[in-house]
Amino acid sequence: MKKKHNEQPVINERIKYSKVRLIDSLGSQMGIYSSEQACKIALEQGLDLVIISDKSDPPVCRIVDYGKYKFTQEKKAKEAKKKQQNINLKEVKMRYKIEEHDYKVRLNQALRFLQSGDKVKVTVVFRGREIQHINLALELLNKMAKDLSEIAEVQKSPSRDGRYMTMILSNQKT
The missing domain is CATH 3.30.110.10 (Translation initiation factor 3 (IF-3), C-terminal domain)
Incomplete structure (x- = not known):
């Protein structure tokens, strides 16, 4: 499951891993859960489950408000682009x-x-x-x-x- 550039992150039911490491909305680790359980916990809180890193074993998922998460990711990308300097x-x-x-x-x-x-x-x-x-x-x-x-x-x-x-x-x- 490689994430391509500008592709939507894998969220909620689209997470196909059997086990995931779960981080709550405050940033503290909750432990390892099945992806179904983790998705259920996120939905109970009215939030989304988003894969933060699929490089580790098991993949790291976080409970976040997807709209806010997407906004902050785009903001970080814009800042990084501003800091790049083109030398001609x-x-x-x-x-x-x-x-x-x-x-x-x-x-x-x-x-x-x-x-x-x-x-x-x-x-x-x-x-x-x-x-x-x-x-x-x-x-x-x-x-x-x-x-x-x-x-x-x-x-x-x-x-x-x-x-x-x-x-x-x-x-x-x-």
């Missing part, structure tokens, strides 16, 4: 002959991406014979790494890839 890879492209103002614009872009929790791929593009000036591109990438050193760390040091030279920066907090 953003790219900032430039040429090695970039002017100072344009460099500052790219620096601010990279800073904004890093502050929002994304990784930044800084790329220097070469055209034609510019490929001879790899040392200037390396200086530019190192300058950017130094300028962003307070918030970022170099995750992948500058390396040449065809007509591009790239470096990856990530936020120091992540």
Whole structure:
């Protein structure tokens, strides 16, 4: 009886185990009962019998108000989803002959991406014979790494890839 994602939990008469470990609505253990007996006890209290864990032997069931139980489970799932953080890879492209103002614009872009929790791929593009000036591109990438050193760390040091030279920066907090 595997429970699939987003599937309703097994409750009341649908519990097909011969014996279950029963926990009352206050959270204290009542002992091991047959599933029919446990279901009867729950219904006498006007509540439902829900399988909490089918991994143990015998499975653990709890007497709860199913509506409230379902609500709290959904609330926990929403909270867990909120805490997940998606990290994207953003790219900032430039040429090695970039002017100072344009460099500052790219620096601010990279800073904004890093502050929002994304990784930044800084790329220097070469055209034609510019490929001879790899040392200037390396200086530019190192300058950017130094300028962003307070918030970022170099995750992948500058390396040449065809007509591009790239470096990856990530936020120091992540």
